[in-house]
Amino acid sequence: MNPFHPAPGALPERIVGREPELSAMREAVRRAMAGSPPSPLVVIGQRGMGKTVLLRELRELGGAATLAVPLEVVSGQPLAETLREKLVRLTESVESLPIRVGRAFDAAVHAIPKVSYELPHHAGAIALSGAGDERSKPEDRTLAMLGALTDAARAAKRYVTITVDEMQDADAGAMQTLVRFVHESAQGDAPVLLACAGLSETYALLERLRTYVQRWPTFELRLLTPSETIEAIREPIVAARAHIDENALDELASESAGYPYFIQAYGSAAWEAHHGKRVTLADVRASLSGVRARNEASFYVRPLAKLTPREMAFAIALAELGDGSHEMRAVAGALGVTAPDLSSTRASLVRKSIAAVPIPGRIEFRIPFTDRYLCAHRGEYETADVRAYRAGLARRSAKPRA
Ligand SMILES: Nc1ncnc2c1ncn2[C@@H]1O[C@H](COP(=O)(O)OP(=O)(O)OP(=O)(O)O)[C@@H](O)[C@H]1O
Numbered sequence: 167m168n169p170f171h172p173a174p175g176a177l178p179e180r181i182v183g184r185e186p187e188l189s190a191m192r193e194a195v196r197r198a199m200a201g202s203p204p205s206p207l208v209v210i211g212q213r214g215m216g217k218t219v220l221l222r223e224l225r226e227l228g229g230a231a232t233l234a235v236p237l238e239v240v241s242g243q244p245l246a247e248t249l250r251e252k253l254v255r256l257t258e259s260v261e262s263l264p265i266r267v268g269r270a271f272d273a274a275v276h277a278i279p280k281v282s283y284e285l286p287h288h289a290g291a292i293a294l295s296g297a298g299d300e301r302s303k304p305e306d307r308t309l310a311m312l313g314a315l316t317d318a319a320r321a322a323k324r325y326v327t328i329t330v331d332e333m334q335d336a337d338a339g340a341m342q343t344l345v346r347f348v349h350e351s352a353q354g355d356a357p358v359l360l361a362c363a364g365l366s367e368t369y370a371l372l373e374r375l376r377t378y379v380q381r382w383p384t385f386e387l388r389l390l391t392p393s394e395t396i397e398a399i400r401e402p403i404v405a406a407r408a409h410i411d412e413n414a415l416d417e418l419a420s421e422s423a424g425y426p427y428f429i430q431a432y433g434s435a436a437w438e439a440h441h442g443k444r445v446t447l448a449d450v451r452a453s454l455s456g457v458r459a460r461n462e463a464s465f466y467v468r469p470l471a472k473l474t475p476r477e478m479a480f481a482i483a484l485a486e487l488g489d490g491s492h493e494m495r496a497v498a499g500a501l502g503v504t505a506p507d508l509s510s511t512r513a514s515l516v517r518k519s520i521a522a523v524p525i526p527g528r529i530e531f532r533i534p535f536t537d538r539y540l541c542a543h544r545g546e547y548e549t550a551d552v553r554a555y556r557a558g559l560a561r562r563s564a565k566p567r568a
C-alpha cells in the first residue's frame with residue numbers, strides 16, 4: 167500500500183511540522199471533554215498547506231466523545247442549508263448513539279423547520295419559536311438546528327465539534343450566527359468546539375466578526391522546514407517497513423520544498439516506482455518528471471493560461487518580488503504606475519484565483535511557488551503582447567501627468 171496520500175484532506179501518515187496547531191487542538195479537545203469551554207481555533211493557509219487535514223484531525227481527536235459536524239462552505243449556498251444537509255447525514259451515521267437518542271435526534275433534524283421536536287430523556291417537546299416557519303429567518307433556522315444538535319449531543323454525553331472549511335467563502339451573517347451560538351454555549355454546560363479554516367481572505371471575515379473572535383488563536387500554516395520535510399517523507403516509508411536512501415530522500419525533499427501537497431505527490435510517485443523494500447535515487451528520478459509535469463499543469467500552467475497580457479504583466483511583476491505577500495505599491499512601482507492604476511487588474515487576478523489579498527494593500531499568489539514557476543518560465547509567459555503592454559505603461563508613466 168502506498169503510504170503517501172496526495173489528495174485533498176487526506177490524512178498524512180503523521181502531521182509533521184504542525185505542533186503549535188496540534189497542541190492547541192489537543193488542549194481544546196481536553197477542555198471540551200471536561201465540559202469547560204474550549205477556545206475556538208482558526209487555521210489560515212494557502213492551497214494545499216494542510217488546513218482540511220487539521221480540521222479532520224481535530225474531529226478525530228474527539229473520537230467517540232464528540233458529535234462532529236464538518237461543514238464546508240460552498241460559495242452561493244447558505245450556511246443554514248449546508249448545516250441542514252450535514253445534520254441529516256449525521257443522523258444516518260451515528261449508529262453508535264443510543265438508539266433512543268439517535269431516533270430523537272433524527273426526528274429533531276427532520277422536524278426542523280417544523281414547529282417543535284421531542285428531546286430525548288426530556289419530558290414533552292420544545293417549541294422552536296419561529297424556526298418552524300419556512301419564511302423564518304435563516305439565522306433562526308440555523309440556531310434551531312444548532313440547538314437540536316447540542317441537545318442531542320448532551321443527551322448522548324458527547325460534546326459537539328463544528329468545523330468550517332473554506333471559511334473565506336462564508337457569508338458574514340451566517341458566521342455571525344454560528345459564532346454567537348458557540349460564544350453563548352461557552353457560558354452553558356454544553357460547550358461547542360468550533361474550528362475554522364480558510365484562505366487568507368478569511369482575515370477580512372474575521373475582522374467583521376471581531377467582537378467575538380478577538381481572542382481566538384489564529385494559526386497561519388507555513389511551508390515545512392527542510393528537516394520537517396525529510397521527516398514527512400521518511401516516516402511513511404519507514405512505517406511501511408521500507409527504506410529510502412539518503413540521496414533519494416534529499417532529492418525528494420528539495421523537489422517538494424516543504425510544500426505539504428508536493429511532499430505527498432512526489433513521495434507517492436517515488437513509492438510507485440520502487441521495487442522491493444528500498445526507494446533509491448533512480449526511483450525518484452524515474453518518477454519525478456511525470457509528476458512534476460502533472461503538478462505544474464494543474465497548479466500553474468492551466469490557471470496562468472487564462473491571463474490577459476495586462477494580468478500577466480502584473481503576475482510577472484509580483485513574481486519578481488519573490489515569495490510571500492507584497493505591498494501593492496511595490497508591484498505598481500515595478501510596473502511604473504500607481505497602486506490605484508492596478509486595482510482592476512488585481513481584482514481580475516483575484517477572481518481568477520491566481521492571487522489573493524491577505525490584508526488590504528497587499529497581494530500574494532494563491533498557490534505556493536507560483537513566483538518560482540513564473541520566473542523559471544518567464545520566457546514563455548512574457549509574450550510580445552505582455553512586453554508591449556509593459557512598454558505602454560512605462561511610456562505613459564514617463565509622461566508628466568496632466
Ligand atoms: N503536515 C503535513 N505533513 C505532510 N503532509 C501533509 C501535511 N499537511 C497536509 N499534508 C498533505 O497535503 C495535502 C493537502 O492537504 P489539505 O487538503 O489539508 O490542504 P488544504 O490547505 O486544505 O488545501 P486546499 O486549500 O486546496 O483545500 C494532502 O495530501 C495532505 O495529506
Ligand SMILES: [Mg+2]
Pocket residue numbers: 174175217218219331
Ligand atoms: Mg482544504
